[in-house]
Amino acid sequence: MDKNIVNSFFITTPIYYVNARPHLGHAYTTIVADCMARFNRLMGRDTFFLTGTDEHGEKIVQAAEKNGQDPQTFVDGVSALFQGLLPVLNAANDAFVRTTDSRHKQVVQKILQKVYDSGDIYFGEYGGHYCYGCERFYTEKELEDGLCPQHKTKPEYIAEKNYFFRMSKYQGWLKQYILDNPDFIRPERYKNEVLSLLESGALEDLCISRPKSRLSWGIELPFDRNFVCYVWFDALLNYISALDWPDGEHFKKYWPGAQHLVAKDILKPHAVFWPTMLRAAGLEPYRNLNVHGYWLVRDTKMSKSLGNVVDPLSMIDRYGVDSFRYYLMREMHFGSDASFTEESFITRLNADLANDLGNLMSRVLSMNARYFGSIAPSPKLITEVDQELVNFACESMARFQRLFDGVCFSVALESLWALVRGLNKYVDGAAPWTLYKNGDMDRLSTVMHLLLNALYKIAVHVWPVMPQTAQTMLEQLGMGHLAGAGPKGALGVNLAEELESWNNVRPGTRVAASSALFPRVDAKPKEETARRPAGADKKSAAKVATGAEKGAEKGAEKGAGSRAEKDHSGQTEKGPIAFADFQKLDLRVGTILEASRHPNADKLLCFKIDLGEAAPRQILSGIAQYFAPEELVGRQVVVVANLPPRVIRGLESQGMILTADRADGIELLSVSGPVGAGAAVS
């Protein structure tokens, strides 16, 4: 199959795991996918845009229980939230797949059976040597003299039989395939990461089942009713089940042009598991895996403490969905991380959208109204300056198209905006107001004709990112008939052909007399300025910034929640408890006698604390990044004294030091005056 003749385009988002509500990360992935889908439609490619929800697994069962619902009801509810986000983002998907769809289940079972029949799924033992201290399994190799390398204790052998996919078998093939297809995984840094992953460690086989006794909310294995499918063989297959594999028309038409879009946290499943699964099932690999980074959002705690919660998604209500889409596409260099701030959002909105584009549209339409009664004039003599403008426009558009195709959205938009600025410059150079004053109507016609047509070019190119704006522009340019005239609601335009013609807004066309696409936003977000201490010197200001970023890491929003990943939203809701429960806590004040770094862990400090007992207690605490051990000696802290001892990284901890969170760090809980060691807290 010659890839160059493929003229279909199939773009997917990951299916979002329904244990969390939609956030910025989901929104970004969805918007990028939508922009790509729209762009490809305009390029004349037969396009299919798929998104959906991932609905099986243990966490779902738990979450449903907590809500007092059965899993299916729970899942229906959250999935609806994700579906509801699509119109808000103005995402025009062609299908929405759910892993609880019966069609999906059938496909999963069919593929499982197929791979099983071909011998690439086998029944084996899962886990093995389980160390309770580490809460993990060890392989024979990792054990030292049969003991846990951390705790030097004998781990318990836990046998759980499970089914495995013979993934290791395809390691060599995959590596070669990636080398032979340099843009298979892009941007390049992620390709390198996958390659090094394949080179460094031997690829292990993939456990693909869970016994029903432990997990019932999943798809049954067709060859063993006692097991359900675990995570990836279920989730990844949505990409083909939604296309009606194996015989569906959609599958035949779109699979050859398949492109996946994911956040970097699920690189491995998509770059390694998925291609090998496809290979094992006898299917062609997808065409490209496009990997993006995270949006770093300032810690929400920080905003809350200022009484001003800033939810990125609320920007849509505040500033409009098109600005939001533009900001995300323009601000993040695809593949890298970027930070989301209202401040930079407003800067972009004002500079690029209001000042450059909106104002350009406004001044051109307004002049044309004044000079030609809002009728598009006809071109007369094309001068050298005019020709230069046209050439520049064509270069910019061609560059935009090439870059957008290559997933470099921000640079692509930058290129288009070079044209926008070029047009503003052209206006100044041509000075239509002077021409008008001098009665040079021929020249004036030519200039205005070029401007109107250039605006048309901008409008159609901007459509993938800002559909509403593009439509408004086209309507104002008298070209409203193009909106929705293309396949599946796209513009009736072929972008590739736009590079050749230059007479779309025909002389005689009635255009609008004025335009206000993007009103300027003057208000600076208050909390941005309030946050910086006024008299802070450089050093401490830098620290504040670092602290803010630290917090931001926690708030980093991934595009693609996956079941395999840990649930970081550990905020359990705390209902009322009985007073008796509170009384069970043995809280005491202790004096820190010694403090040192844990020899074998980055985040842990090791303390000797006097609780008024015969011997001081050894207590570990994960606060090494906030405090130097020396500065803590002698301090009095509040300790939970009746927790069971626990070994962490090889050292036993006999209690817990209490701390309070702050935006840029933490503080130790202490007492307002000295008390005796071991004083009870009540």
Place this chain on the structure above:
RNA sequence: CGCGGGAUGGAGCAGUAUGGUAGCUCGUCGGGCUCAUAACCCGAAGGCCACAGGUUCAAAUCCUGUUCCCGCAACCA
């Protein structure tokens, strides 16, 4: 020596697969214009492209080493 990413004018980022005058936006300063959303246009200041070696006629770009940041993984009782 766990894996990986990064260091480019005040801020945020391109540029690094194919070495050849250091580019963009914001910000600052000066000027211009008046059609426009106090917008637009022009000009200026501001960079030994983290550091040190090496290859080369030529290095932000290639090679080696170093420092500092940041993710992920392991621990946060």
